[in-house]
Amino acid sequence: MSQTASSIQEARRIVGMTQRQLADALCCAESSVASYESGVRSPRNSRVRLMVRVFKEMGVSISAEAIRGDFGGIE
Structure with missing residues (x-):
């Protein structure tokens, strides 16, 4: 599975x-x-x-870079 x-x-x-x-x-x-x-x-x-906005509204901080696997993670 990809990042x-x-x-x-x-x-x-x-x-x-x-x-x-x-x-x-x-x-x-x-x-x-x-498929994603x-x-x-x-x-x-x-x-x-x-996705970043949706997850943020639900209380999860994740960057576009983290979703794309560039760096970072979920907080």
């Missing part, structure tokens, strides 16, 4: 969201979230920025 995939999955689980709930928050298909989490696809930068 991006594991970061998205970990943040989603920490906030207690299902893939469907995250997909709804991101205005995308549940299959897109599943399995490492089949990588989210576009605009989708990563939206």
Whole structure:
């Protein structure tokens, strides 16, 4: 599993969201979230920025760089 995939999955689980709930928050298909989490696809930068906002609203601080696997982590 890629760093991006594991970061998205970990943040989603920490906030207690299902893939469907995250997909709804991101205005995308549940299959897109599943493909991000399995490492089949990588989210576009605009989708990563939206994930950062969604997770922050749910109380998890994660940077776009951490989601992309550049550096950092989840707090």
